Amino acid sequence: MPYRETEKMRNRKAQARRRIIECTQQCIAEGGFRNARVTSIAEGSGVATGTIYRHFESKEDLFAEIFRIATQIEVDKVAEALASEGNAVLRLERALRQFAVRALRSPTVAWALIAEPVDPKVEEERLKFRRAYAELLESAIEQGMAEGSLPQQQASRSSACLVGAIAESLVGPLSPSVANAQSLASNNDSQPLVDSIICFCMQGLTGNRR
Amino acid sequence: MPYRETEKMRNRKAQARRRIIECTQQCIAEGGFRNARVTSIAEGSGVATGTIYRHFESKEDLFAEIFRIATQIEVDKVAEALASEGNAVLRLERALRQFAVRALRSPTVAWALIAEPVDPKVEEERLKFRRAYAELLESAIEQGMAEGSLPQQQASRSSACLVGAIAESLVGPLSPSVANAQSLASNNDSQPLVDSIICFCMQGLTGNRR
DNA sequence: GGAAGAAATGAATAATGGTTCACTAGTTAC
DNA sequence: GTAACTAGTGAACCATTATTCATTTCTTCC
Numbered sequence: 001m002p003y004r005e006t007e008k009m010r011n012r013k014a015q016a017r018r019r020i021i022e023c024t025q026q027c028i029a030e031g032g033f034r035n036a037r038v039t040s041i042a043e044g045s046g047v048a049t050g051t052i053y054r055h056f057e058s059k060e061d062l063f064a065e066i067f068r069i070a071t072q073i074e075v076d077k078v079a080e081a082l083a084s085e086g087n088a089v090l091r092l093e094r095a096l097r098q099f100a101v102r103a104l105r106s107p108t109v110a111w112a113l114i115a116e117p118v119d120p121k122v123e124e125e126r127l128k129f130r131r132a133y134a135e136l137l138e139s140a141i142e143q144g145m146a147e148g149s150l151p152q153q154q155a156s157r158s159s160a161c162l163v164g165a166i167a168e169s170l171v172g173p174l175s176p177s178v179a180n181a182q183s184l185a186s187n188n189d190s191q192p193l194v195d196s197i198i199c200f201c202m203q204g205l206t207g208n209r210r
Numbered sequence: 211m212p213y214r215e216t217e218k219m220r221n222r223k224a225q226a227r228r229r230i231i232e233c234t235q236q237c238i239a240e241g242g243f244r245n246a247r248v249t250s251i252a253e254g255s256g257v258a259t260g261t262i263y264r265h266f267e268s269k270e271d272l273f274a275e276i277f278r279i280a281t282q283i284e285v286d287k288v289a290e291a292l293a294s295e296g297n298a299v300l301r302l303e304r305a306l307r308q309f310a311v312r313a314l315r316s317p318t319v320a321w322a323l324i325a326e327p328v329d330p331k332v333e334e335e336r337l338k339f340r341r342a343y344a345e346l347l348e349s350a351i352e353q354g355m356a357e358g359s360l361p362q363q364q365a366s367r368s369s370a371c372l373v374g375a376i377a378e379s380l381v382g383p384l385s386p387s388v389a390n391a392q393s394l395a396s397n398n399d400s401q402p403l404v405d406s407i408i409c410f411c412m413q414g415l416t417g418n419r420r
Numbered sequence: 421g422g423a424a425g426a427a428a429t430g431a432a433t434a435a436t437g438g439t440t441c442a443c444t445a446g447t448t449a450c
Numbered sequence: 451g452t453a454a455c456t457a458g459t460g461a462a463c464c465a466t467t468a469t470t471c472a473t474t475t476c477t478t479c480c
Contacts, residue, residue, distance in 0.1 A: 003455040219478090258429040263468095423480090
């Protein structure tokens with residue numbers, strides 16, 4: 001057996017894979033999945049195009065992995081916020097606010113995760129992510145109804161309204177432009193924008209003026 | 211001058227143009243803009259592919275025209291509902307409900323108009339349509355604030371939330387599937403779905419439990 | 421019928437961009 | 451060093467579709 005994979009090779013491969021992933025993430029941050037060409041990714045990560053295919057079955061698989069990585073972070077953050085202190089209304093508000101602030105900070109990525117059209121395998125990941133999201137929000141809404149802090153409602157529908165209202169306001173076609181959003185995010189001038197969206201959402205959920 | 215365009219020819223051309231438009235609309239209703247190939251449109255309208263280009267500069271132009279036709283109808287409907295009787299809250303509710311019911315009745319078209327990725331020229335039309343929409347809703351919200359039926363708020367932001375909440379609920383990735391939606395629409399079982407979305411929206415606007 | 425022109429045709433072209441694969445370079449173990 | 455094998459390469463390939471344009475067919479008017 002004249003050749004056997006060794007630690008050194010494993011590391012080298014892992015590093016190449018990491019570089020490919022990082023470069024893809026950067027391409028996506030710059031212009032969404034649409035902007036991420038296999039050839040540019042290869043060039044950007046210092047490998048040949050063929051090498052991409054030694055690490056990933058196809059472009060779709062690569063994208064699906066990127067998507068999974070990015071969305072897992074978001075789902076975890078929401079889960080964390082929803083697991084914090086206080087009643088369901090407070091926790092929901094924290095989660096939504098965080099979602100909004102994060103989306104505003106990386107609007108292109110947010111758009112890629114939420115709304116950009118993608119290939120079927122990536123869409124499948126998006127669906128999983130959406131369901132995870134929806135389940136988290138729904139169960140928080142149900143807790144709110146059980147504890148009496150929220151009026152009776154169909155949790156799954158409210159959850160869709162919440163996600164839609166925030167997404168449209170922040171990454172929709174009439175939203176503040178990306179340049180604008182970034183300056184907003186760095187200025188911390190985003191507060192009033194996020195506040196008014198969260199206000200709408202919480203009123204929608206609770207039916208109480210704020 | 212041995213040839214001069216005559217009424218007969220004008221009619222024939224107009225008819226071909228109409229057939230092209232109708233066939234494109236049908237393709238879009240079946241699977242969005244993405245599903246509308248120039249060659250299928252040509253085949254479906256009984257002309258050669260080249261003929262499409264005697265009627266439209268490019269595919270983008272054809273699509274932009276289709277988009278314009280479809281969205282004008284929607285904007286007019288909303289304008290009509292917003293010009294009806296009653297205070298701003300009542301009129302807004304009518305307009306939103308109608309928007310939701312219409313979207314649910316033709317979910318694929320609604321998706322194409324609202325969310326499907328499209329070429330720049332079509333996107334331009336979408337932006338115009340969105341602005342027209344936003345202006346209508348905003349001015350109604352402002353009337354509501356002036357007459358005291360709505361609390362103070364940033365009309366443009368509320369309007370984005372409204373559109374987002376409805377769009378996500380009805381044509382978002384977790385919305386009832388198209389097949390489902392169509393059976394819903396024909397069953398008139400869509401009432402509770404629309405009701406709960408409108409309830410969320412009106413609470414978000416007014417801050418009053420309903 | 422025929423001259424002048426317009427309309428229609430559809431096969432060929434072009435652009436885009438993912439994927440392959442014959443080949444080269446590198447790695448391991450003896 | 452060399453046999454056995456893997457990793458890496460990138461130009462060629464392929465699929466998909468919009469668009470063009472030389473050619474054919476149809477209209478009009480005399």
